Amino acid sequence: MATRMKLKLKTVFVLYFMVSLLGLVYALMQLGQRCDCTEHDMPKDRTISRLRGELHRLQEKMRKAESTKQPQKSQPKPSLPTIFVITPTYARLVQKAELTRLSQTFLHVPQLHWIVVEDSPHKTPLVSEFLAKSGLPYTHLHMPTAKDRKLQEGDPSWLKPRGVEQRNEGLRWLREDRRAQPGGDSQQGVVYFADDDNTYSVPLFDEMRNTQRVSVWPVGLVGGMKYERPVVEGGKVVRFHTGWRPSRPFPMDMAGFAVSLKLVLANPEACFDGEAPMGFLESSFLQGLVTMDELEPKADNCSKVLVWHTRTEKPKMKREEALQAQGLGSDPAVEV
Amino acid sequence: MPKRRDILAIVLIVLPWTLLITVWHQSAIAPLLAIRKDDGVEGKRDAGGQAQDSKEYCASDKDIVEVVRTEYVYTRPPPWSDVLPTIHIITPTYSRPVQKAELTRLANTFLHVPNLHWILVEDSQRRTPLVTRLLRETGLNYTHLNVETPRNYKLRGDTRDPRIPRGTMQRNLALRWLRETFNANSSQAGIVYFADDDNTYSLELFEEMRSTRKVSVWPVAFVGGLRYESPKVNAAGKVYGWKTVFDPHRPFAIDMAGFAINLRLILFKPQAYFKLRGVKGGYQESSLLRELVTLNDLEPKAANCTKILVWHTRTEKPVLVNEGKKGFTDPNVEI
Numbered sequence: 001m002a003t004r005m006k007l008k009l010k011t012v013f014v015l016y017f018m019v020s021l022l023g024l025v026y027a028l029m030q031l032g033q034r035c036d037c038t039e040h041d042m043p044k045d046r047t048i049s050r051l052r053g054e055l056h057r058l059q060e061k062m063r064k065a066e067s068t069k070q071p072q073k074s075q076p077k078p079s080l081p082t083i084f085v086i087t088p089t090y091a092r093l094v095q096k097a098e099l100t101r102l103s104q105t106f107l108h109v110p111q112l113h114w115i116v117v118e119d120s121p122h123k124t125p126l127v128s129e130f131l132a133k134s135g136l137p138y139t140h141l142h143m144p145t146a147k148d149r150k151l152q153e154g155d156p157s158w159l160k161p162r163g164v165e166q167r168n169e170g171l172r173w174l175r176e177d178r179r180a181q182p183g184g185d186s187q188q189g190v191v192y193f194a195d196d197d198n199t200y201s202v203p204l205f206d207e208m209r210n211t212q213r214v215s216v217w218p219v220g221l222v223g224g225m226k227y228e229r230p231v232v233e234g235g236k237v238v239r240f241h242t243g244w245r246p247s248r249p250f251p252m253d254m255a256g257f258a259v260s261l262k263l264v265l266a267n268p269e270a271c272f273d274g275e276a277p278m279g280f281l282e283s284s285f286l287q288g289l290v291t292m293d294e295l296e297p298k299a300d301n302c303s304k305v306l307v308w309h310t311r312t313e314k315p316k317m318k319r320e321e322a323l324q325a326q327g328l329g330s331d332p333a334v335e336v
Numbered sequence: 337m338p339k340r341r342d343i344l345a346i347v348l349i350v351l352p353w354t355l356l357i358t359v360w361h362q363s364a365i366a367p368l369l370a371i372r373k374d375d376g377v378e379g380k381r382d383a384g385g386q387a388q389d390s391k392e393y394c395a396s397d398k399d400i401v402e403v404v405r406t407e408y409v410y411t412r413p414p415p416w417s418d419v420l421p422t423i424h425i426i427t428p429t430y431s432r433p434v435q436k437a438e439l440t441r442l443a444n445t446f447l448h449v450p451n452l453h454w455i456l457v458e459d460s461q462r463r464t465p466l467v468t469r470l471l472r473e474t475g476l477n478y479t480h481l482n483v484e485t486p487r488n489y490k491l492r493g494d495t496r497d498p499r500i501p502r503g504t505m506q507r508n509l510a511l512r513w514l515r516e517t518f519n520a521n522s523s524q525a526g527i528v529y530f531a532d533d534d535n536t537y538s539l540e541l542f543e544e545m546r547s548t549r550k551v552s553v554w555p556v557a558f559v560g561g562l563r564y565e566s567p568k569v570n571a572a573g574k575v576y577g578w579k580t581v582f583d584p585h586r587p588f589a590i591d592m593a594g595f596a597i598n599l600r601l602i603l604f605k606p607q608a609y610f611k612l613r614g615v616k617g618g619y620q621e622s623s624l625l626r627e628l629v630t631l632n633d634l635e636p637k638a639a640n641c642t643k644i645l646v647w648h649t650r651t652e653k654p655v656l657v658n659e660g661k662k663g664f665t666d667p668n669v670e671i
Contacts, residue, residue: 008342016349023353047547054419058450062415093558097536097647104539105444199437202444220671221433224658227671241665243658305671308437311652319561319581330563330579334555336644 080111081188081209084174084261088166089127089196090119093336094312096126098196103134109205115173117166118142126335139177143169149274161281163254164274167193171264171271178265189261193254197312200255204306207298208258214290217299219256222309228253229302230295237295237302249283250292255307257282263289412475414450421525421546422451424514424599428506429467429533430459434651436466436671438533443474449542453526455513457506458482466670483509501610501620503532508609515606518599526599530592534651537593541645544637545596551629554638556594557647565591566641567634575634575641587622587631593646595621601628 085106089095106112114136118127121144131138143165151160171191178187190211194200208215216237218229223244230237230252242251264270273284299306323329425446429435446452454476458467461484471478485505507530518524527548531537545552553575555566560582567590568577578589588595602608611623638645658664
């Protein structure tokens with residue numbers, strides 16, 4: 001009886017040992033394998049990662065296609081002159097929306113450097129964050145307008161010239177920045193003043209890229225007319241087709257011309273004169289730079305409209321103001 | 337004869353092991369191990385698209401790939417993907433001086449969005465050459481339709497009479513075109529969005545709406561006389577109301593730009609259209625949505641409806657005083 005018992009115990013221990021060993025080996029093997037998580041599958045995450053993977057693959061494909069097209073493509077494309085776009089902006093409800101759709105157009109233009117100048121005593125977080133996320137090469141500046149020059153609530157938009165200090169600040173920065181660059185005064189580049197509420201087509205930037213001095217083109221929806229344009233005869237600008245004060249030296253809108261960087265650097269004193277009479281802002285800048293017959297007509301001898309002087313309505317805030325009077329205004333933390 | 341003591345001993349030894357193995361097979365432990373592995377490889381998704389270095393991983397089920405912000409510019413739409421759901425954008429438009437400008441900048445926006453199909457419906461008797469040429473030059477994937485709103489429904493001049501909804505017939509035509517073109521049983525994933533030609537859209541919005549299962553909603557800026565209107569979302573992530581001042585008790589107190597519908601839903605409910613007659617101001621969106629979903633089915637996007645990704649901007653009517661009666665400028669120049 002005792003030996004049988006002993007035997008039994010021994011076998012039990014051996015059994016126990018074998019079973020635990022097998023179990024341990026089994027567990028270790030499970031650890032090494034990929035688990036079959038079909039029961040815990042999260043189909044949403046799966047779809048998201050699959051889509052992202054697809055997006056990534058597509059972008060890789062595009063990048064490869066672009067690089068095989070132009071094997072010399074590196075960071076600064078030396079053959080393409082940079083377009084420096086100077087945009088004055090100021091805080092109002094539609095500011096972020098305007099800058100958003102402007103950036104969506106600029107993203108289609110290669111070698112574009114966006115100089116955004118805020119009418120503000122300091123850089124605002126809205127614009128700073130926006131520019132950082134925009135994906136464009138940019139310079140963020142600020143320059144407040146003097147109080148007596150500023151438009152007050154209810155003033156018509158044409159009462160005082162707008163964006164003067166900001167554009168001049170943009171020019172000042174550009175001159176300072178470019179002076180430090182190699183190449184000195186013979187640098188290739190174009191300077192364009194783009195207001196944040198206008199509409200620009202992408203071909204416009206191709207047209208202005210090879211400006212030697214000052215190039216001009218028609219502007220739609222400005223001057224109380226469908227479009228304003230320079231009149232071209234024999235490849236030269238002879239006069240301007242405009243409905244308002246055509247006797248101005250340069251009766252054009254800010255969006256209707258671009259200046260070569262060379263000219264801007266060669267004339268360090270040229271800037272916009274805020275004291276100039278209404279409508280003479282552009283002339284105050286261009287007068288010292290170029291004469292009418294030196295102007296280079298673009299856009300098919302100034303017969304096509306590639307830029308429109310659109311203006312955005314001020315959104316009606318009646319209900320918002322009423323709510324704010326009750327202390328129930330919308331969450332100011334939500335950026336609009 | 338095995339003693340009770342022995343049996344007890346055997347049971348005590350074998351039991352824990354059997355328990356362990358059965359529990360193991362319930363795979364309670366295995367996923368834990370897998371998840372721990374995942375945390376190491378998960379990349380951050382930057383919806384704003386900051387310029388970041390790409391992290392390349394093998395695209396497997398669990399690995400998440402970071403989206404790379406490319407440095408070059410798109411002059412053509414991104415290549416068509418077989419995986420991404422198509423976004424069908426329905427835009428009604430009508431001839432006026434700012435039309436070409438509006439469509440131009442809208443096209444510039446859409447050229448950044450992959451798998452986009454633009455359905456442009458003109459309010460005109462026949463398709464105008466201006467729009468035809470514009471659509472062709474953009475290179476976008478588009479469908480050009482037209483239907484003229486009968487004179488008694490059209491807005492006259494400048495009157496902002498909200499009882500006559502503009503663009504309704506055009507949107508309905510586009511819905512009908514979708515139903516005629518796409519088969520309800522096909523596996524083509526699609527999202528339908530109504531985009532007016534004067535609004536402003538951020539690129540992030542289109543990626544938010546791509547994952548719509550039925551109807552997704554988000555806030556819209558500058559509507560209803562407020563900085564923004566938005567759906568009210570509770571802690572469980574469900575829409576339970578509307579944060580508006582103008583008639584918040586509408587079934588769907590939301591702007592046309594504030595929602596997107598899955599194409600399958602449009603195809604499954606072929607009778608759902610925007611109501612043309614007898615619609616009170618602000619109820620147009622409800623006239624369609626109430627035939628498609630209930631409040632409970634709505635999917636809030638844009639970080640549970642806390643971010644503004646679309647602005648209801650309106651473009652000023654340009655002052656054309658200097659054109660005079662006969663027109664000063666050459667009418668052959670297209671603006």
